[in-house]
Amino acid sequence: MQLPVSAIAVSAAIGVLVVAGAYTAGRLGHASSAWADSAYWLGQVLILVPAAARLLSRRVLTAGETMTLVIVLTVAEYLVMICYSPAAFSYVDELQHWRSTMNVLQTGRLFSVNYLLPISPRYPGLEEVTSALASVSGLSVFTSGLIIAAVAHLLFVCVLYLLFREVSGSYRIAGVAVLCYASNSHFDSFDSMFIYQTLALPFLALTLLAAWRLASGRIAGQRARWLALAVLTIAATVVTHHVTSYVLPVALLVITVAALLTGNRRAAAWPAVLALMSSAAAAGWLVSAAPQTWSYLQPFADLTVQSIRALLAGGHSSAPPTSGGPPGDQLLGAAAVLIVSALLPVGWWQVWRRYRGQPWTVAMAILSASWYVLVAVRLTVTDGSELAGRAATFTFIPAAYIVALAIGHLAGIAVRWQARAVAAAVLVVLLMLMFDGLANGWPPYWERLPGAYQVAGSERSVEPEVIDGARWTLAALGPGNQFAADFGSYPVLGSYGDQNPLRNVAYLYTSPVYSQSDTLRAQAQALRFVWVDSRLSKSLPAYGQYFPVDPRAGKYTHPLPAADLDKFNHVPGVGRIYDSGNIVIYELPGT
Amino acid sequence: MSRSQADLGLTATVAVLACAAAAVSAPVAVTAVLGILILAAPGYLLGELLFGAAIEGLERVAVAAGLALCVPILGGLILYAAGVQLHRATWLGLLAGLTLACDLVLLWRRRSGRAASFGWAPRRLPRRHAMAFGAAVAIAVCAVGIARAGVVWQHYPGFTQLWLVRSQGNAASVNLGVANHEGKTARYRLVLLRNFRPAGSWNLTLANGQTWHRSPSSSGRRISVKLYKLPELAHSYRYVAIDGSGAQ
Numbered sequence: 001m002q003l004p005v006s007a008i009a010v011s012a013a014i015g016v017l018v019v020a021g022a023y024t025a026g027r028l029g030h031a032s033s034a035w036a037d038s039a040y041w042l043g044q045v046l047i048l049v050p051a052a053a054r055l056l057s058r059r060v061l062t063a064g065e066t067m068t069l070v071i072v073l074t075v076a077e078y079l080v081m082i083c084y085s086p087a088a089f090s091y092v093d094e095l096q097h098w099r100s101t102m103n104v105l106q107t108g109r110l111f112s113v114n115y116l117l118p119i120s121p122r123y124p125g126l127e128e129v130t131s132a133l134a135s136v137s138g139l140s141v142f143t144s145g146l147i148i149a150a151v152a153h154l155l156f157v158c159v160l161y162l163l164f165r166e167v168s169g170s171y172r173i174a175g176v177a178v179l180c181y182a183s184n185s186h187f188d189s190f191d192s193m194f195i196y197q198t199l200a201l202p203f204l205a206l207t208l209l210a211a212w213r214l215a216s217g218r219i220a221g222q223r224a225r226w227l228a229l230a231v232l233t234i235a236a237t238v239v240t241h242h243v244t245s246y247v248l249p250v251a252l253l254v255i256t257v258a259a260l261l262t263g264n265r266r267a268a269a270w271p272a273v274l275a276l277m278s279s280a281a282a283a284g285w286l287v288s289a290a291p292q293t294w295s296y297l298q299p300f301a302d303l304t305v306q307s308i309r310a311l312l313a314g315g316h317s318s319a320p321p322t323s324g325g326p327p328g329d330q331l332l333g334a335a336a337v338l339i340v341s342a343l344l345p346v347g348w349w350q351v352w353r354r355y356r357g358q359p360w361t362v363a364m365a366i367l368s369a370s371w372y373v374l375v376a377v378r379l380t381v382t383d384g385s386e387l388a389g390r391a392a393t394f395t396f397i398p399a400a401y402i403v404a405l406a407i408g409h410l411a412g413i414a415v416r417w418q419a420r421a422v423a424a425a426v427l428v429v430l431l432m433l434m435f436d437g438l439a440n441g442w443p444p445y446w447e448r449l450p451g452a453y454q455v456a457g458s459e460r461s462v463e464p465e466v467i468d469g470a471r472w473t474l475a476a477l478g479p480g481n482q483f484a485a486d487f488g489s490y491p492v493l494g495s496y497g498d499q500n501p502l503r504n505v506a507y508l509y510t511s512p513v514y515s516q517s518d519t520l521r522a523q524a525q526a527l528r529f530v531w532v533d534s535r536l537s538k539s540l541p542a543y544g545q546y547f548p549v550d551p552r553a554g555k556y557t558h559p560l561p562a563a564d565l566d567k568f569n570h571v572p573g574v575g576r577i578y579d580s581g582n583i584v585i586y587e588l589p590g591t
Numbered sequence: 592m593s594r595s596q597a598d599l600g601l602t603a604t605v606a607v608l609a610c611a612a613a614a615v616s617a618p619v620a621v622t623a624v625l626g627i628l629i630l631a632a633p634g635y636l637l638g639e640l641l642f643g644a645a646i647e648g649l650e651r652v653a654v655a656a657g658l659a660l661c662v663p664i665l666g667g668l669i670l671y672a673a674g675v676q677l678h679r680a681t682w683l684g685l686l687a688g689l690t691l692a693c694d695l696v697l698l699w700r701r702r703s704g705r706a707a708s709f710g711w712a713p714r715r716l717p718r719r720h721a722m723a724f725g726a727a728v729a730i731a732v733c734a735v736g737i738a739r740a741g742v743v744w745q746h747y748p749g750f751t752q753l754w755l756v757r758s759q760g761n762a763a764s765v766n767l768g769v770a771n772h773e774g775k776t777a778r779y780r781l782v783l784l785r786n787f788r789p790a791g792s793w794n795l796t797l798a799n800g801q802t803w804h805r806s807p808s809s810s811g812r813r814i815s816v817k818l819y820k821l822p823e824l825a826h827s828y829r830y831v832a833i834d835g836s837g838a839q
Contacts, residue, residue: 086739581829
């Protein structure tokens with residue numbers, strides 16, 4: 001395909017327009033219709049196919065064209081995300097950071113309590129930049145947040161492209177690597193949302209770019225400048241996101257080891273220095289400002305270690321079946337895993353043949369092996385899909401680069417052999433990876449199009465009655481009350497309501513009587529209010545669970561009985577303090 | 592100021608105008624543009640101070656953008672550690688102050704020959720490509736507009752909020768309220784009961800979005816309120832109830 005990049009930009013814009021039309025159709029009552037779903041996919045085809053085809057075409061692009069293509073693709077997918085919720089934040093993770101930012105704006109203080117995500121105020125980078133922009137511009141937190149997230153996401157992709165270009169020496173490989181990276185299932189969602197990781201990623205990438213420049217030895221007289229940049233970006237990473245600040249020294253350490261393995265001591269020195277600096281900064285921040293981080297991350301770490309131990313011991317891991325979805329999506333997901341798993345060894349072979357003396361490429365090869373760990377985690381660990389998805393943001397950086405080397409090699413074969421079939425197959429493989437990222441990413445299939453309220457529907461549970469109910473709690477009851485709430489209302493109550501919704505409250509909604517043991521348990525949790533949404537008795541939970549911690553997750557065959565939800569009306573001493581039709585709030589006695 | 596210092600003049604002007612706009616409470620259309628520029632300015636200037644012409648193209652833009660994001664993060668943290676609260680004046684002081692300071696340092700470095708002067712050689716894009724990119728931007732803007740229109744057009748079922756809570760700091764009264772979110776004007780009858788006996792009633796007509804409040808006494812063992820949406824009087828539309836203070 002010989003389309004100019006400007007024409008590809010028009011195609012991508014039309015794709016965004018078609019997706020926006022599909023979203024609007026969903027909002028107007030067609031969220032479950034096949035044609036609206038098809039329109040969504042048609043829009044994605046218009047965005048992705050011309051860009052991928054142009055990058056892999058026989059007529060090689062210029063460096064500027066490749067860069068423009070990468071930017072067009074990133075901006076187009078970001079606009080798709082904006083079109084999903086263009087008037088206010090609705091993604092649960094975004095609501096958490098919206099609350100933290102509002103707290104900074106309202107109080108002028110950092111480290112204020114955020115009941116929904118208590119760790120977020122301890123890493124205030126995103127909230128600082130957003131509140132700075134909102135303060136000086138007069139724009140809303142929503143608009144300011146979108147601007148900051150857009151700049152951060154685009155910056156991350158651009159620096160990633162620069163890194164890939166420097167390491168490979170080829171802007172074409174860099175372009176393909178960025179496309180491969182964009183196929184990770186979180187690229188269009190959790191890597192570009194208004195959340196702290198989105199902002200930390202470009203700092204991580206800039207630090208790696210500074211390390212590359214420092215180690216390359218071609219910057220006589222500029223070392224101090226790149227070192228200064230690295231110091232600033234390390235500091236910014238550390239105060240912005242915990243996991244990214246831990247990934248950074250690990251990556252630098254592996255680069256150091258790779259440099260030593262390849263006998264290049266000079267290339268090892270600067271990454272080693274930066275690894276030490278970033279380790280010290282992360283540890284210092286952990287101890288001095290964010291000691292809660294360990295208790296926040298520990299459950300994830302424990303769960304992973306336990307499941308892997310059980311698996312290695314020959315027993316069964318505690319993992320439930322991995323998340324379902326339409327068979328087509330699952331098939332695409334499985335095919336993508338197989339494709340990446342097969343392409344990585346081809347890429348490693350290329351590294352061995354052509355790049356085994358290059359420390360950074362060797363480091364990428366070493367780190368890309370973590371892809372297989374990710375697949376194992378996804379298949380064996382409880383909540384493995386989520387863990388694997390979150391880890392993919394980092395694991396996919398080296399994996400995408402090695403896969404791009406493999407794809408570049410195969411595309412080269414296609415050109416040499418004049419084999420159109422091979423060229424087409426390479427393009428199909430790349431597109432399968434990218435569509436898998438969309439099909440099995442976020443939002444999930446049951447809310448791919450925005451639409452009417454869904455029980456436990458994540459973004460589709462964020463609707464006016466829930467939002468106004470949450471706002472009422474803040475106005476009438478004040479902030480920080482301990483609440484019981486369902487999975488869908490939980491993030492709205494914690495953000496718009498600034499309440500303290502507890503996670504382990506399923507027992508309050510799953511029996512027809514409010515027993516003495518329930519009373520004692522509620523008192524032990526210091527619960528003050530119970531938020532009851534009667535729609536829980538009308539349909540099954542879209543997410544598979546009705547409550548944030550739900551012992552029966554994935555096992556429901558009928559909606560909750562209405563009697564289990566209404567029982568508080570008959571309990572002496574329980575006040576029924578709020579009624580908006582679907583939502584009733586009860587005040588428990590003795591609080 | 593010569594063209595070779597045009598960037599310094601521009602950033603200094605932005606800094607001054609941003610402060611002036613805040614002082615006179617300029618409209619958001621003005622403060623939005625100035626706010627975005629004043630957030631970007633320190634990053635650009637720090638990038639010039641650190642690297643000047645040593646880096647170019649995408650790398651130069653990326654470094655400037657990264658530094659622009661670093662400034663409020665690290666600057667805000669330092670100011671907060673120094674006991675300064677992070678309100679609008681603080682952010683403006685930080686961003687405008689740093690911009691002007693960097694302007695002065697860069698001016699001095701350029702005059703003393705230690706930094707390269709400002710130079711900008713815009714690349715000419717062929718007209719048809721420029722038109723195509725312009726069309727892409729216009730289509731993308733339309734796409735976001737259609738998505739926003741979808742939010743406006745989306746129909747949600749209307750609802751009415753009724754609440755009854757103990758007054759904070761005044762045990763002798765309760766807060767009773769009704770808010771209409773039905774999407775249209777609605778007529779209600781509100782009946783207050785003490786110990787299950789009628790103790791008062793109100794007929795309300797509330798426009799969409801309108802709220803009604805009262806603070807009746809909390810006397811009685813049980814206070815309950817039934818809200819009827821007229822003309823339906825057979826079944827209550829909303830219902831709330833709490834224990835009273837016990838006094839009769």
